[in-house]
Amino acid sequence: MPKIGFLLVGHGSKKPYNKQLIDNTAKIIAGKEAGYIVKTGFMEFSEPTIPEALESFRGEDIEMLQVVPLFLARGMHIDKDIPEILGIEEGGHNGTFKLNDKEIPLVFADPIGENELLADLMIVNGKKAVEDYL
Numbered sequence: 825m826p827k828i829g830f831l832l833v834g835h836g837s838k839k840p841y842n843k844q845l846i847d848n849t850a851k852i853i854a855g856k857e858a859g860y861i862v863k864t865g866f867m868e869f870s871e872p873t874i875p876e877a878l879e880s881f882r883g884e885d886i887e888m889l890q891v892v893p894l895f896l897a898r899g900m901h902i903d904k905d906i907p908e909i910l911g912i913e914e915g916g917h918n919g920t921f922k923l924n925d926k927e928i929p930l931v932f933a934d935p936i937g938e939n940e941l942l943a944d945l946m947i948v949n950g951k952k953a954v955e956d957y958l
Contacts, residue, residue: 826887827861833893836866843870867901874909888929889921895935902935
């Protein structure tokens with residue numbers, strides 16, 4: 825039964841905990857969404873690269889590919905670099921992905937941006953810091 829491909833994109837870093845955070849977040853997503861095939865890809869400094877991750881989906885039975893950046897805000901990577909890698913227009917969100925003998929929809933999500941959930945998380949982190957201090 826076809827599923828949805830979910831490529832979680834991280835910036836990448838020379839520090840191993842950045843890759844670990846993205847990989848662990850992908851595992852959490854996969855555990856919450858049985859209909860997703862979740863993989864990770866990185867803009868730079870970490871592997872797999874975004875093109876390598878895209879290639880890994882070619883053998884999967886998916887009906888759509890979602891590319892979701894774990895970035896806080898818009899910038900050059902979100903507006904230009906990643907769309908170019910995905911083969912969509914600069915600042916764009918929709919394209920197609922060649923999957924073996926067919927093309928499927930490809931959608932590129934926005935970065936996290938201003939989000940109430942992010943604000944809630946910052947409150948939790950602040951309260952934890954105070955608790956740890958006391």
